[in-house]
Amino acid sequence: MATTEFKESIDKALHDANLSGALGRFSEAYAVARAKAYEGIDFEALRGRIAAIKGYAAEHMDELAAQFTKSAEARGAKVFRANSPQQVKEYIANLCREKGVKRIVKSKSMATEEIHLNKHLQAQGVQVNETDLGEWIIQLAGQTPSHMVMPAIHMTRDEVADLFSKEVNERLTNDIPKLVKVARKELREKFLQADMGISGGNMAIAETGTIALVTNEGNARLTTSLPRIHVAVVGLEKLIPTWADAAPILVALPKSATSQQLTSYVSLITGPTQNDDGSMKEMHIILMDNRRTEMARDPIFKQALQCIRCASCLNVCPVYRLVGGHVFGKVYTGGIGTILTAWFDELKKSEDIQGLCIQCGNCKQVCPGQIDIPALILEIRRRLAKEQGQGPVQKAIFTVVNNRKLFHAMLRTASKTQGLVGAKDGFIRHLPLFLSGLADFRSLPAIADKPFRDVFDTIRQPALQKKVAFYSGCLIDFAYPEMGEKLVRLFNKAGYNVTFPKEQTCCGAPARYNGAYEVAAGNATDNIKALLSDDVEYVISACPTCTGALKHEFIETYESLGQRDMLPKARRLATKTVDFSTFVKQLVDEGKLSFKEGQTLGSITYHDSCHLKRTLHAEKEPRELLTKAGYEIKEMFECDMCCGMGGSYSLKFPEISKPMLTRKLANIKATGTSTVAMDCPGCVMQIKGGFDKDGTRVTVKHTVELLADQLK
Known part of the structure; x- marks a missing residue:
């Protein structure tokens, strides 16, 4: 259950017209532009290559870190491997003291946001200035990024104009070209005065010890070239083996991040260069762990290390575009941000935000790293449920749902008493007291007078040898039995008798999606016994959520819990299970x-x-x-x-x-x-x-x- 404070933050975001307008417009434009950017490119093949490269790197993280260190140091850089955020902050703070650094410029870096580096250095008396336009805006606003690529996407031009006006002590209009000109003038002075430049790194190429930076504004080049000291803070997940491995990432990153064909600047930095006076710059590369090696050893979550930080998962998320990153995220935002928060911060910190994922799968479809973000969020829910247990209300609900006879008896009783809450014309339009919000924006379906399981017994079917089992799911059984009737008559015409195993129960999706995997496993076992008890060619469901459970999630749930004894039967059920439209299309194609x-x-x-x-x-x-x-x-x-x-x-x-x-x-x-x-x-x-x-x-x-x- 979400905390009151979290619910209030959601409500505030939903009532922010500027936020929803900005995110909604961007989301719509992004979908069209991304499709155009990928025209002529086999996206599945491309992301397959990226997943293979990044997957290999995750499995060989220590080996690649050692190779990178050797290669970079051979070219004059100093490499420090930091296990914790504190070690990163202490290394840079000590370097500042040792070298007399008073002013720092930074290019965009999520790794430094992750460890709150600015706050630490400012406490040491060091002036730190962000130079990415978006990062500078939110630094002036005293905020955190709301998007991994466009950190100030949530702000209007008027808000930015107000911030800049205070910074330069002059009343500015919201004219964007003029505001950019002001930013350029203000930041140019900071570049020229800086003693140190701090950057992140989009890739760290082990073969040559090269840091790759992909940017649109050019500030990273000024940050890394003008000051006498350059420090790159790079997460270990940015390691890749070779130069050739950088190519597919460079193709996908701009297209997935901002729908650009190409990014404006790709900077490849291999070792330090000379200062204007002929002396050599100092280049320090910090390879930051912060539980990344632990994640790489996790058989489930190591997949998240395939992320290239494009934020395409945010750009297509229907929830993110409503509430934004300051609600749906901590430092990292959206679906992937939920996963990274659970690891780089702590599992507990993801407790509220993980619930925002609606499991629509948009993010999985567009991820260039082929990360199954919805599945990883479900695993977070499972681990939270295991660590904290189920709440009393949730436990009571699942106890009822998992007791088929009790659950069905309660629904039958409700069908007889729903008139008390004004059920009419097949709808419940109002609910009393604290339940009123559930029928506030939509009418709810009335429970059918006779569930499908009762109606089924009255349907006369011809004597046919071929048989399919119908898995109805709860809604068709108890709210829309007419759908089940149509399905039976349709399959009879195709030459199939339909069986309806009465022991079938909830598919377990509600329990699984709430982290209660043990309850979902109980549902799976009951349904496997019911649906495989008869000799049928196929098991048909007209509910995609239920079909997905029968075909995929029963297996995944047993595997997650280590319940291997039921896996052969779950796999057998999966091979028989087909969704309604796919099966009917097959029947039409066969002339049946x-x-x-x-x-x-x-x-x-x-x-x-x-x-x-x-x-x-x-x-x-x-x-x-x-x-x-x-x-x-x-x-x-x-x-x-x-x-x-x-x-x-x-x-x-x-x-x-x-x-x-x-x-x-x-x-x-x-x-x-x-x-x-x-x-x-x-x-x-x-x-x-x-x-x-x-x-x-x-x-x-x-x-x-x-x-x-x-x-x-």
């Missing part, structure tokens, strides 16, 4: 199903459910089926952006779920269609409830409902 010919059913739009597209990779199948059935699909803007449902997410963070839904409803309306299709009952619940509360007459249908009525 066909649609009425010559039909023109009008235009509809389609919403891509997160798990269907990014976990199950079924993006084309539903569109092709709906087109074959006679519908014209008008694509909506951001068709694959999360609707804000996220399972229990919309219950934990309704204040975030609401604007995500509002945006989705607006995009649907903008198509001018009267029907929106989707393959997820959870998305149906969110979007259908949103339109009911909104009062707009848009029909919301699961794909199965639209297809079943158009079969020959």
Whole structure:
């Protein structure tokens, strides 16, 4: 449960129109520009190379650090390997005292932000000036970066003008070229006066002892060349073996970070150079650990060391663009920032921010380092739950959900009593007291009078030899049994009998996504026993979240807990499990199903459910089926952006779920269609409830409902 202070920070961010406007506009522009930047490039092949290079480097970190040290020192640099942030700070502070350094200029460096270097040096009486425009702005504001690449993205031009006005003691307008000119003039003096320049490093090439800096402003070149001493603070994860290994990173970094084809400056520094008076500069390279070698030894989290710090995960995150980095992060922000915070700071510090991840998978899809950020955040939740235990409310909920008979009995009872809270026309539009917020921005589906498991017994099926098992998931079973009925009739037409194992229960996703892996494993075991008890060719689910659980997460949960005895059965279930649209597309292609010919059913739009597209990779199948059935699909803007449902997410963070839904409803309306299709009952619940509360007459249908009525 998020703390009150954290909830207040979310509320403040959501009501900051400047913040949401700036992040929203950038996110929209980024998606288009990034696609253009990667035109003609095989992104999957490129990021496969980067993942291999960085993965190798993580596994050989000590070896590469030794090679880098030898190579750099052979070219005149001094290399110091620091295990802790304190060692880094003491080394630089001692160097300042020894060399009489009073003024420092710094180029952008997340590693120094990580250890709060500026504060430490300023306490020693040393003047430290950031020279990256964004970093200088937030230094003047007394803030931390809100984005790893664009640290001041959250600030308006008026706010920047006010900051600069105070700095130069002159009233400035918000004219951007003039503000940049002021910054250039102010910072140029600091470059010329500095005794030391401090930089980070995008890469540290072990083969030659070279530091690579990738920038857009040129300040890094002034920082590293003008002062008589250059100190580079580089995390050990920046090590790569060879010059050739730098190439794919240099291709991906500008495209993923800011959607540029090329970055403005790539500086490759190999050893110190001469000062103007002919003496040699001093070059000190600090290879910083701060638990990086420990992370490299962790079989799960070593993957995070493949990060190239492009921040593309932030640029596509639907939550980040609503609340920004000062809420979703500490020093490092967004999804990857949550993971780095848990390691470089401490697990406890990630407790609030990890809950902000809605598990939509956008970040995983665009990460040039091929990092499965959502999976690593789930592992953080698992470790937090293991360390702290489940709260009493969460424990009570999962105890009920994991007891199939009790859970189903409670839902049946609720279906009989929901009239007391005003259930009408299939919706619950108001809830009492502290529950009122759950129905504030969307109507909730009423619990069906008869769950699908009861309706199923009344469905007459022809005598057919081929059989598929239907895994309904909780929503189809207890809220939308009509979807299940359509599915049964559709498969009967294709020559399959449908079985519905009554012992099936919750897929375990709510428990797993909250870190309660033991509960999720119990759900998995119950479902495996139920679904493999009958001899069926396939197990079909019309809920992508449930399909993902059956196909992938049962295995991953058992592996995480070391419960190897159930793995063979989990893998057997995985091979049989298929999502609804993929299986129907297969049946159509095989000629086992066909649609009425010559039909023109009008235009509809389609919403891509997160798990269907990014976990199950079924993006084309539903569109092709709906087109074959006679519908014209008008694509909506951001068709694959999360609707804000996220399972229990919309219950934990309704204040975030609401604007995500509002945006989705607006995009649907903008198509001018009267029907929106989707393959997820959870998305149906969110979007259908949103339109009911909104009062707009848009029909919301699961794909199965639209297809079943158009079969020959």
